[in-house]
Amino acid sequence: MSVEAKKQHWVTAEFDRSAAVYDRLVAANPGYHAHLRRSAARLRLPRKGAGLRILDLGCGTGASTAALLHVAPHADILAVDASVGMLAVARRKTWPDNVQFHHARAETLAGIGPFDAVFAAYLLRNCPDPDRTLAVIHDLLRPGGRLALHEYSVADSPLATAVWTAVCWSVIIPLGWALSGRADLYRYLWRGVVEFDGVRQLTARMRTAGLRDIRVLPLPGWQTGITHTFLARRAYEEETA
DSSP states (O other): OOHHHHHHHHHHHHHHHHHHHHHHHHHTSTTHHHHHHHHHHTTOOGGGGTTOEEEEETOTTTHHHHHHHHHOTTSEEEEEESOHHHHHHHHTSOOOTTEEEEEOOGGGOTTSOOEEEEEEESOGGGSSOHHHHHHHHHHHEEEEEEEEEEEEOOTTOHHHHHHHHHHIIIIIHHHHHHHHSOOHHHHHHHHHHHHSOOHHHHHHHHHHTTEEEEEEEEOOGGGTTTEEEEEEEEOOHHHHO
16 A cells, blocks of 8 residues: 555544544634635525536535535535545435435546536545546536635745644644544644645646636635635636637
C-alpha cells in the first residue's frame, strides 16, 4: 500500500470513529450550518432546484446535504462520502425522497454524471490527489454546470493561520478529546488546514482542471479569511471549440 493510500485509509477510519460525536462537535462552531447554507446559496440554483441534479460530494453526516435542501428543496440530490460511519449517521436522519446517499470516494465517481451542480464542503484537502479530484468533478458537471467548494484556506495569510491555530488548540482539539476520548482527527484537522493550498494555489488548480469563471467569496465571523466559497463552472462546448 502506498503512503498516500495509507493516509487515505487512516483519515477515513478516523472519520468512522468520530462519526457518533461529529454533529455535537460542529454544533459548537458558531455559524457552521449558516456558513454551509451561504455557500450553497452562492450556487444560485434556479427554481428552488426543480429539475436539477446535484452532487453533494463529501456529505459527511449530512450537514452539507441539509444546506443544499435549504436552497434547492426540489432538486434530486446524490450525497456521497467515503466514510461508512459518517454515512450511517446521515442515513438515520429524516430526508425527503429526492435525497439519496452513496458510499464512494470522490476520485472513483467518473461516469455517474452529468450534474447541474456540485457542492463539496471540507472535502478537497482530505483527498490524496486534489488535482485528480477536481478533474473528476469537472467531468461530472454538465456544460455550464456550477461548482461550489466550501473549504479552509489559510496559507496566504499569517493572520488567518494564527487565528486558526489558536482556535484549534484552545477549542477544537480539547473539545474533540472531551467528546470522543480521541484527538487524532482534530490534530490532523489543524495540521491539514495549515498545510493545504492557499487561495491562489487552489484557484490555480481549479483553472488547470478546466473550470471557468472562478471566484472566491469570504464567509463572516471568526472564519473570515479562514473558510471561503470557491465558485466556478464547467465551460460550454462552444467555449472550448
